[in-house]
Amino acid sequence: xxxxxxxxxxxxxxxxxxxxxxxxxxxxxxxxxxxxxxxxxxxxxxxxxxxxxxxxxxxxxxxxxxxxxxxxxxxxxxxxxxxxxxxxxxxxxxxxxxxxxxxxxxxxxxxxxxxxxxxxxxxxxxxxxxxxxxxxxxxxxxxxxxxxxxxxxxxxxxxxxxxxxxxxxxxxxxxxx
Numbered sequence: 305x306x307x308x309x310x311x312x313x314x315x316x317x318x319x320x321x322x323x324x325x326x327x328x329x330x331x332x333x334x335x336x337x338x339x340x341x342x343x344x345x346x347x348x349x350x351x352x353x354x355x356x357x358x359x360x361x362x363x364x365x366x367x368x369x370x371x372x373x374x375x376x377x378x379x380x381x382x383x384x385x386x387x388x389x390x391x392x393x394x395x396x397x398x399x400x401x402x403x404x405x406x407x408x409x410x411x412x413x414x415x416x417x418x419x420x421x422x423x424x425x426x427x428x429x430x431x432x433x434x435x436x437x438x439x440x441x442x443x444x445x446x447x448x449x450x451x452x453x454x455x456x457x458x459x460x461x462x463x464x465x466x467x468x469x470x471x472x473x474x475x476x477x478x479x480x481x
Contacts, residue, residue, distance in 0.1 A: 367414045369421045373473045379409040380469065380476035388462040388479050396450070400443035403462050406479070407432035410469070428468035435461035 383406045388399065410432055415425055438458035442450050469476040 367416045369416055369418065369424075369473075372413055372416055372421065372425065375413040376410060376469055376474035376476070379406060379413070380466075380474055380479055382409065383476075383479055385478040388459075388466055396439070396443045396445070399458075399462075400439040403439045403465075404436050407436040407465070424472050428465065428472065431461065431468055432465040435465045438462075 383402060388403055388406070411429055415422055415429075435458065438454075438461050442454050442458055463480060466476050466479045470480060
């Protein structure tokens with residue numbers, strides 16, 4: 305029987321002793337870097353930079369209802385003379401592109417600052433966004449993968465969008481069914 309005293313012992317090396325000044329120096333550099341970073345962050349950076357221009361949402365421009373309607377007329381005439389209605393055997397991708405093009409063009413027209421005009425225009429623009437979403441959801445599908453309800457909903461949304469434009473005076477009647 306062997307006793308523990310008879311077992312060979314393993315020498316464990318102690319970790320090297322680091323000089324206290326080196327550790328303190330490293331901590332001081334870290335604290336200094338954090339302080340400089342916070343100072344730059346709180347000061348906002350150098351003063352010679354110009355602030356970035358704010359995004360223009362079109363509200364600041366002096367646009368009246370007549371000029372908005374004229375721009376909408378141009379957008380509708382650019383869209384063509386074919387009603388924005390598709391059938392299951394038609395090209396859904398073409399219809400998606402036509403609706404998206406009209407919606408994007410109408411969306412980019414600066415909205416008048418007048419509250420009454422905005423109250424008329426903005427719901428129509430939102431209806432166009434809904435139509436665009438509906439068409440993009442079904443445009444990649446085959447004709448037999450699309451239900452009649454989905455096609456009817458997309459057609460109804462695009463027609464509601466066009467009819468809304470017509471109702472506020474835009475000459476988009478060629479696009480209406």
